[in-house]
Amino acid sequence: MDLFSHIKEEEKPFNKKTKIGQTDIQYIKSASILTEAKGFMNAYDYTLNPYTGCSFGCNYCYAAFFARSSNDKDNWGKWLKVKENALALLQKKRKKPLIDKTIYLSSVTDPYQPIEKELQLTRSILKELLDFHKVRLVIQTRSPLVTRDIDLLKKFEVVQVNMTVTTDSEEVRKAFEPLCPSNKVRLKAIKEIQANNIQACITMTPLLPIKDPQTFAQELKNTGIQKFIVQPFHPDKGKFIASTKQDALSQVKKMNWNDEKYNNAVKVFKEKLPWLGEGKDGFAPI
Template sequence: MDLFSNLENEDDNRKTKLGQTEIEYIKSVGILTEAKGFMGTYDFTLNPYSGCSFGCNYCYAAFFARSTDEKDNWGKWLKVKENALQLLIKWRKKPLLNKTIYISSVTDPYQPIEKELELTRSLLKELLNYHKPRLVIQTRSPLVTRDIDILSKFDVVQVNMTVTTDSEDVRRAFEPICPSNKARLKAIQEITESGIQTCITMTPLLPVQNPNEFVKELLSTGVKKFIVQPFHPDKGKFVASTRELAIEQMRKMNWDDSKYKEVVEIFRKELPSLGEGKQGFAPI
């Protein structure tokens, strides 16, 4: 099933612009999706947005976009489910007590526009006040620290911060619009120090310049849990015109399966807890 198939007809929806991203405000049919596939160990996934302003050139979610145009322009469009809170409120009749929910599976819940809209924040408040589920929040945005006041009140919650490399050059090549590595590490450290369970997800792991120094950076955040996945540009579900670019970037950076395994071996020796792939993403 198309992961974006719970969106209604969008012909009459409002549109605005934020930087290079066209923002469209839509009415969605649903806000909770039964978790399947890679996230199948959860009960539901929750995506306040579809599309993504960050537009990482390797993003698997682009593959599930509804049209070739949306795939080709991944990172340049974002759809805001402006009725998301109203849809979640309907679940009060059947509270989500102890249900496992992953936020978010095909977008980042802390898009740049979230700072203005506070859509994810409103959903977290609703979940806290009326449902008490078990949450995992996945993001690469330091904006998540804004919601520490809410997240700290959940009985079971984990914030996952995606950090894919130790190199700003690599980060700019693959994630040019994303926050810096330094900003992400600082944010997850702040969340950890607030007493919230945290995890750093190196998914996928992009070329690493100095694995030993990277380990020191990771450990300095206070995070105890880590997840890693390999990056295979020859097998990845890249959007149109990005596969060859990604492969060429990997060649220039001299990164292959053997280098990945070498770095992961260092991680296994130095990091307190390291999960790999689907098993690492299991609900808390």
């Protein structure tokens, strides 16, 4: 099946883009699309990743460590592989539908990559899961593009959209996540999800240096979201990949971010937010 077969003829792109910004894009045939969930995500049945790599290239991303070559690790954020047969692989599961299975979309990439706006690969997967499989779905993203699919998400019986928002500071965000949408844009998007009666969650994972826990907590509460997840960021234990390493480490030093400040922020969040999960327990399936 062609990658663009699910798109109306008049909407099909003239050709496949091979580069967006600094990211080189490849189109690959994947051996599988569903992966048995293990480790941190073992409470789920499957993880589903339509892409490999990530155009956002956050310099702290754990997913970079799963890259197959040292070159891919060193160039995290500069390459993306599109699993162009992802929908066809999922359609093969129709003979034995994934009824009531829990799926995490996605564990080592963002399902709403910038190229997704054109390819609609994740959207085609959502349609398949909705029409033939009736799964319990959690979507993890940091992209406002997720609002494009509100029409589909409203039809799922069990679905939750997690929006990653890691700091209250654009200065910090630009140091750690220079290619990502702004905090303001992400908060606006998840508010729109919530307003459409779709279960929504804000994940501060990891929680990067923040300026003011009290003000940040109030800003988060004002979104109307009822569910939040937090986990710590350990710059001394992590392995930075992207070329912005020095900017990121400078921010940690400048804001004197440490366990004490993290714990103080979590205390404030617990007092002000409706519900706060921590680490793996917070990510438990809905």
